[in-house]
Amino acid sequence: MLKAAIDQAQAVADNIAATTEQVEKAVSELTTALQTFMDSVITIQPGDVNGDGRYSVGDLGIIAASYGKTSADPNWSSYKNADLNNDGKVDIEDLAALARKILE
Structure with a gap:
């Protein structure tokens, strides 16, 4: 999803005839895809070596x-x-x- 949004935004950026609406839509979709990606990243706290979300x-x-x-x-x-x-x-x-x- 993120790669597709990046590709789409790049296509709009490369299009010198892109409208303001197209640019705004590409920015919005890219922002949404980036946020979705960042929300999916699993972070492990130092010390939680078994990755269960707590220290035990x-x-x-x-x-x-x-x-x-x-x-x-x-x-x-x-x-x-x-x-x-x-x-x-x-x-x-x-x-x-x-x-x-x-x-x-």
């Missing part, structure tokens, strides 16, 4: 299972979300940070 013991278990992994690990991309303070390692600081979030 489940997240703590995942981080605990990643304990000791570092950015030097060949599978770091699998563990990176557990590195809550982004220091390149999953350690006690990450576990403590999540525990604080659970208690909030």
